[in-house]
Amino acid sequence: MTAKTPLLKVENAGIRFGGLKAVSDVNVELKQGELVGLIGPNGAGKTTFFNLLTGVYVPTEGSISLAGEKLNGQAPYKINQKGISRTFQNIRLFGDLSVLDNVKVAYHSLAKHSILSSIFRLPSHFSGEKEMEEKAIEFLKIFKLDGVMHEMAKNLPYGQQRRLEIARALAANPKLLLLDEPAAGMNPQETDELMNLISLIRERFDLTILLIEHDMLLVMGVCERIYVLDHGQLIAEGTPEQIRNNPKVIEAYLGEEVS
Numbered sequence: 119m120t121a122k123t124p125l126l127k128v129e130n131a132g133i134r135f136g137g138l139k140a141v142s143d144v145n146v147e148l149k150q151g152e153l154v155g156l157i158g159p160n161g162a163g164k165t166t167f168f169n170l171l172t173g174v175y176v177p178t179e180g181s182i183s184l185a186g187e188k189l190n191g192q193a194p195y196k197i198n199q200k201g202i203s204r205t206f207q208n209i210r211l212f213g214d215l216s217v218l219d220n221v222k223v224a225y226h227s228l229a230k231h232s233i234l235s236s237i238f239r240l241p242s243h244f245s246g247e248k249e250m251e252e253k254a255i256e257f258l259k260i261f262k263l264d265g266v267m268h269e270m271a272k273n274l275p276y277g278q279q280r281r282l283e284i285a286r287a288l289a290a291n292p293k294l295l296l297l298d299e300p301a302a303g304m305n306p307q308e309t310d311e312l313m314n315l316i317s318l319i320r321e322r323f324d325l326t327i328l329l330i331e332h333d334m335l336l337v338m339g340v341c342e343r344i345y346v347l348d349h350g351q352l353i354a355e356g357t358p359e360q361i362r363n364n365p366k367v368i369e370a371y372l373g374e375e376v377s
């Protein structure tokens with residue numbers, strides 16, 4: 119990847135479900151380190167777009183590349199290993215595992231110690247486990263979850279579960295982090311804290327972030343650029359200011375609220 123290669127390049131990508139073009143002819147480029155929003159009305163195709171990026175769906179048209187490498191058709195776990203992690207609109211944690219184990223699970227896919235060393239409990243297994251645990255605890259500290267690391271994930275308050283989801287996605291060491299409505303269901307104070315946290319982790323982990331969000335305050339406050347989807351197609355791209363004043367966007371989605 120040269121300095122000019124975008125981290126993510128999506129060219130004319132789309133997918134059909136029978137007669138429905140859920141996403142069509144979408145072009146998106148993210149530079150290393152950008153924090154970009156993806157907005158649009160209900161059913162616009164935002165989650166489907168994330169599913170295309172993460173390999174859950176294979177695009178029926180166009181191409182998707184990460185750091186110059188084509189991802190189309192690769193399995194989701196491979197795409198995750200290559201550097202794309204995500205969170206979900208509906209929280210998907212292992213509810214009966216501890217907070218700590220939820221993060222450690224994400225490390226396992228990257229762990230250096232081999233399956234054989236784990237089966238035979240070789241010294242490298244124990245040092246690997248210890249290293250993993252220390253790293254997981256470090257993550258939990260950043261997310262202010264270290265105080266509840268032995269709680270079962272399902273017993274955490276909602277805002278903490280959302281933060282844990284992000285911590286877990288980060289543990290896979292992604293280059294690109296996809297956040298699907300991270301502030302959904304949060305109160306204004308939690309949303310505010312989340313905005314700060316998102317900015318902080320971007321700096322700290324040198325991340326590129328693409329964020330789906332209905333909370334306009336969050337999107338406009340934290341993102342440098344915004345893409346707008348409507349009926350599966352991109353209708354606008356620009357700075358928060360440009361998006362706020364774009365007539366197509368106002369008509370499609372934002373209405374009076376934005377002006």
Ligand SMILES: Nc1ncnc2c1ncn2[C@@H]1O[C@H](COP(=O)(O)OP(=O)(O)OP(=O)(O)O)[C@@H](O)[C@H]1O
Pocket residue numbers: 135138140158159160161162163164165166167207
């Ligand atoms: N597996 C599927 N089979 C058929 N149709 C699908 C499938 N997945 C998504 N769709 C359709 O694609 C369209 C886009 O849905 P999607 O969930 O991506 O929208 P969205 O922008 O994320 O909406 P929301 O903001 O409500 O979450 C919808 O019409 C949806 O019904």
